[in-house]
Amino acid sequence: MRTGAIITLLFVSLLLVSINTAELLPENEAAAAQIQVINLSIDPAVLMPYDTATVTITLANTGTKSVAISSAQMLSKEFKVLSDSYRKVGAIGAGNTMSFTYTLQAGGATGIFYPIFSVDFRDANFLRYPFRVLVQDNPLEVSVLNKPETFVSGKKEDLTIHVGNPRDNQVTGVTVIPQAGEHEITPTSYFSGVLAPDSSVDIPFSVTPYGDSPIEFIVQYQNGINQHEVSYTLPVETGKKSRKQADTVLSNVQVDTKKDYYRVTGDVTNSGLETANAVVITSAEPAVPVFPFKVYAVGALKPDDFASFEVTFRADGNVTEVPLRTSFKDNDGNEFASDTLVELGEGTGPKPKQDEEGFSPVIIGVLVVIALGVIGAIWYSRRPRG
Amino acid sequence: MIIELLTNPRAFFSTICKQEPSLKIPALIILVMALVGSITGYMMGELSGKLFSGMMEGLATIAAVSAAISTFFSSFIIWLVAAVILFGLQKVMQGTGTFKRVMEICGYGMVPLVFATIITLLLSGYYIPQADISPIRSTNPEEISKAAMSMMLDPALHEFSIISTIITIIFLIWVANIWSIGVEACCGLPAKKALIVAGLPVLIYIAYTLASLLLFTGGAA
Numbered sequence: 001m002r003t004g005a006i007i008t009l010l011f012v013s014l015l016l017v018s019i020n021t022a023e024l025l026p027e028n029e030a031a032a033a034q035i036q037v038i039n040l041s042i043d044p045a046v047l048m049p050y051d052t053a054t055v056t057i058t059l060a061n062t063g064t065k066s067v068a069i070s071s072a073q074m075l076s077k078e079f080k081v082l083s084d085s086y087r088k089v090g091a092i093g094a095g096n097t098m099s100f101t102y103t104l105q106a107g108g109a110t111g112i113f114y115p116i117f118s119v120d121f122r123d124a125n126f127l128r129y130p131f132r133v134l135v136q137d138n139p140l141e142v143s144v145l146n147k148p149e150t151f152v153s154g155k156k157e158d159l160t161i162h163v164g165n166p167r168d169n170q171v172t173g174v175t176v177i178p179q180a181g182e183h184e185i186t187p188t189s190y191f192s193g194v195l196a197p198d199s200s201v202d203i204p205f206s207v208t209p210y211g212d213s214p215i216e217f218i219v220q221y222q223n224g225i226n227q228h229e230v231s232y233t234l235p236v237e238t239g240k241k242s243r244k245q246a247d248t249v250l251s252n253v254q255v256d257t258k259k260d261y262y263r264v265t266g267d268v269t270n271s272g273l274e275t276a277n278a279v280v281i282t283s284a285e286p287a288v289p290v291f292p293f294k295v296y297a298v299g300a301l302k303p304d305d306f307a308s309f310e311v312t313f314r315a316d317g318n319v320t321e322v323p324l325r326t327s328f329k330d331n332d333g334n335e336f337a338s339d340t341l342v343e344l345g346e347g348t349g350p351k352p353k354q355d356e357e358g359f360s361p362v363i364i365g366v367l368v369v370i371a372l373g374v375i376g377a378i379w380y381s382r383r384p385r386g
Numbered sequence: 387m388i389i390e391l392l393t394n395p396r397a398f399f400s401t402i403c404k405q406e407p408s409l410k411i412p413a414l415i416i417l418v419m420a421l422v423g424s425i426t427g428y429m430m431g432e433l434s435g436k437l438f439s440g441m442m443e444g445l446a447t448i449a450a451v452s453a454a455i456s457t458f459f460s461s462f463i464i465w466l467v468a469a470v471i472l473f474g475l476q477k478v479m480q481g482t483g484t485f486k487r488v489m490e491i492c493g494y495g496m497v498p499l500v501f502a503t504i505i506t507l508l509l510s511g512y513y514i515p516q517a518d519i520s521p522i523r524s525t526n527p528e529e530i531s532k533a534a535m536s537m538m539l540d541p542a543l544h545e546f547s548i549i550s551t552i553i554t555i556i557f558l559i560w561v562a563n564i565w566s567i568g569v570e571a572c573c574g575l576p577a578k579k580a581l582i583v584a585g586l587p588v589l590i591y592i593a594y595t596l597a598s599l600l601l602f603t604g605g606a607a
Contacts (some may be wrong), residue, residue: 147537258518359545367552370505374498374556381395 419516
């Protein structure tokens, strides 16, 4: 029994010695030395944390003898190798090339890393090839250009989203998607495509706000096969008056009292910095607009222009103030209105409508007196005198 | 003198006829009538100018002054035209009056019209402020024409037109009376012929005035 064990141990030892002496043959070493990496590509060229990349390494046999490869594998502490190692690769013939593709996934760390591509030759040594992989955590930059100073509910405004690529590699499939919510935004999304390193793109949007909820612009893009997105939130606050918006001011207002209605004349001036289109003036409750000037259409008023207006309305005797409603439209057709109170004064109301049938008795009396006086004068002038 | 003209025109013209015809006092009478009438003309012109005040600044003043001037000169023209008509008619009736004499009679005879213009001025001060005139802001001739017609149909102006016409007619009858006595006294015509010479143009004028009033105002108020 003991003798058998010793024989077996000697046999194994001899086998191992024979194998070692067989792998490290000088001619195999010389042939393996002709294997070199001729190409390395990483897609994407620069990763972001947790991105997945494909690495393709091409080996070429520049020698005159075929070289057998036992296995090829990717080694890295910082990257997770998602693809399998190459086992039982075979041989690379003289003058041939062979490519090896691996899928790597970056970790959360950023920086420059050096994974190792290792090739194990049969009957020869190894090939170890460390290569550089850059991981950057700098997403696309989003900002807003040409934003209106204020938003007015229902008024269409133009704004521009500016998307820049601060990365060292290009990104693809750049798409900006605004989250409209209660607002109206056109276009509903904008596809920009490839964005080269250190370049930017301006994307126009038209926003018609209907409330104060903010607008989120989501920028989606791809780094290689990895989908990323970055967002920009644009605050919207309606109700604030624009500094440039047209503004109508009524002045030189005069109230005349007619028989059964009021007549208000005056000037309307555009004190804003934009054109007021379709300016219309009328009276509002408690007044009741009446002809001839129920509504007075002024038309367009450029900044600092003014025009005369005239409106007619009825109001109860106890009404002392009446609002004059001035409305206009901006260049997008949005309508704005403002009220200006006009004092009617007390006790100056329209006189009750007189009976228009026939003259007043006083006038008739005066006419009769005049007629009788003239008849008397004629009679007196013609009477016979002695 | 004027009192005698109004109360006893026959005696007045008998005295006048003995003297050389003079137009100084008649011209003075017409001047007073023209001045008073031009004030009324100014007020009416201002009112008409308001109608177009929306088209041009100061148009109301221009219209008022134009109306006052035209009213002033029209008084003298009326005097001249009336004198020509009276002279022609008295010649047809074989009167002996010269044109200057007839013009003198005509001028004196228009004294009642001074009262008429004064009364009309007072009435215009009452009625014109009541007129409801809205300025025209359109340059469309059709709208301007409509607005001008609506001005004439304004109740206050309508009433004023009728009353002033009635007053003018009443005082014209008085004028015709004075003219007929003057023609009778100074042109050697019998009373009937003198009445025809003085009354015929006045009657024609009254008929014309009433027809115009009915045409432009659409009848009585």
